[in-house]
Structure formats: C-alpha cells, structure tokens
Amino acid sequence: MKNRKVHLLVIIVVLAAxxxxxxxxxxxxxxQSRTKRTAAPIKPTxxxxxxxxxxxxxxxxxxxxxxxxxELSWTFGGKQQRGWYLYxxxxxxTLSTNDAAVSDDFAAAVAKWQKRRGLSANGMLDQNSWMAMxxxxxxxxxxxRTSATSDQLVTAPPADFYDSSRAVELRQVERxxxxxxxxxxxxxxxxxxxxxxxxxxxxxxxxRSREYQExxxxxxxxxxxxxxAVNNSPHFTGRALDLYVGGDPVDTxxxxxxxxxxxxxxxxxxxxxxRFGFRPYFYEPWHWEYVK
Ligand SMILES: [Zn+2]
Numbered sequence: 001m002k003n004r005k006v007h008l009l010v011i012i013v014v015l016a017a018x019x020x021x022x023x024x025x026x027x028x029x030x031x032q033s034r035t036k037r038t039a040a041p042i043k044p045t046x047x048x049x050x051x052x053x054x055x056x057x058x059x060x061x062x063x064x065x066x067x068x069x070x071e072l073s074w075t076f077g078g079k080q081q082r083g084w085y086l087y088x089x090x091x092x093x094t095l096s097t098n099d100a101a102v103s104d105d106f107a108a109a110v111a112k113w114q115k116r117r118g119l120s121a122n123g124m125l126d127q128n129s130w131m132a133m134x135x136x137x138x139x140x141x142x143x144x145r146t147s148a149t150s151d152q153l154v155t156a157p158p159a160d161f162y163d164s165s166r167a168v169e170l171r172q173v174e175r176x177x178x179x180x181x182x183x184x185x186x187x188x189x190x191x192x193x194x195x196x197x198x199x200x201x202x203x204x205x206x207x208r209s210r211e212y213q214e215x216x217x218x219x220x221x222x223x224x225x226x227x228x229a230v231n232n233s234p235h236f237t238g239r240a241l242d243l244y245v246g247g248d249p250v251d252t253x254x255x256x257x258x259x260x261x262x263x264x265x266x267x268x269x270x271x272x273x274x275r276f277g278f279r280p281y282f283y284e285p286w287h288w289e290y291v292k
Contacts, residue, residue: 061123174238
C-alpha cells in the first residue's frame, strides 16, 4: 500500500512537471522573444529592471500628455486657450529635452521639472503644471517697465526693420538692447545663413511711447489684454523687440502662431536668445525682451 501511494505521488509529480513544461515552455520563450523584438528599436541596450520600470511608469503620463497637448482648456489674458502644442519648443528648452512632447522621456523630464518646482511629479502637463510653467516663463520677463528717456534711446537704421519705410520716431531702441540685438543677429546669420534679402529677425516694432501705444489701442479696441498692453507695455522701455519670425508678423491667432513657431528663425531664438540677454514672451513668438 505504502509503495503504491509513493508511486502514485511520483507519477502525479512527474505528470505535473511535464504538464507545466508543456504549458510554460513555448509561452515563456515566445514571450521572451516578443519582448526582445519590441524592446529593441526603442532601447538598443538592455535596460536594468529599475530603469525599465521608471520608463514604463511614464507611459501613462505620455499618453495623457498626447491628449492634453491638443485639448487642455486654459485661460490667458481673458481668452480661452486650447492645448499647449504651440509651446513645444519653449517646453523642450525649459525642460532640457529633445524628445517629442508625447514621448515617455518628455514626461520623465516634466516630472523632474515638477519635482524641482515642488509639484506632484506625475509627468503630466495638466492644468496645474501647465499654469506653473506659464508663471515660470512670465517670471523670467523684464521686471522694470519704466519708460525710456530719450537719452537712453538710439535710432536704428531702416535696414534693421521689417518695414524699411518705418518712420524715424518708430525706429528707436534702448541702447544696450540694440547692441545685444546686433550681436544676436550676427550669430543668427552665421548659423541660419539668412542672406541679405531675408526679413527674418528684422525688427517689426521696438520702443513705443505711451502716446503711440494709446493710439494703437484706439485703432484696434478689441485687441484685449492678451493683445496690446494697456498701462504697462514693455515696449515703453525700449527693451522689448518684436522680431519677424514668419507668418503675419504680430497676429496671435493660433494658426498664425503655429506657422511662426515652426520657422528656423523662431527655433533659433528659443535655443540661443538667452545667451544674448533676450527672453521670450511665451504667448507671442515675435516678442523678445532684453533683461540684462
Ligand atoms: Zn511686442
């Protein structure tokens, strides 16, 4: 009896082992090769378990970002805005990443930035984090908006302007800003080979007096606060330059800004302007402020 029981047990164990080998062996090897095949094009080197876990934990955030990028509803200057796709290049620069806005690595870069800002590091540019990003950019702008006095202004030659027939009183720029602009333009020309007939990065508008600003506002009363600054325009300082970056020079329509943010001139500014002391106004691709 005892022996029979042992035999039965042995048979059961052997059967179970065979059954599990049959069940798992093909599945296991298939699963492994499938993992290898899909993983190879993304990560050529074998990632450690913790690294692959970290990457995959941002896959959900990346999926959310691909929706938020086009759909996030937010308000700026009293106007309803949709998505943050127009700011891809600014985001890449701020987050120090070259990865596409919908990628896992971009979400990981967002999480790093969120952590530094004391936000929940979920990797998603949702309402909360996006508005923190906007505040960050706005906080980097010109702080002192005192009007320039005439001795602080120089008159730039017509050739520096998008419209070379621009009146002499509209060609004034704050002295240090103008010097920095010329240096930046030389560097842009060297990198982008703009050529003598190119209008890219020419000045559309620089110093504007309060009186002139008021006149502009009377001409387009519907521009709103996202359009022409009413009381405190950085253009009063002579340190704000509207530069030609393509499209309709100063039109905030999304379709126009989409054209502007895709030009090599704009992308160059995003990457390089800070070296020359210029910071962007995120909402207007053409508007740059000298902050030194
Ligand atoms: Zn401007």
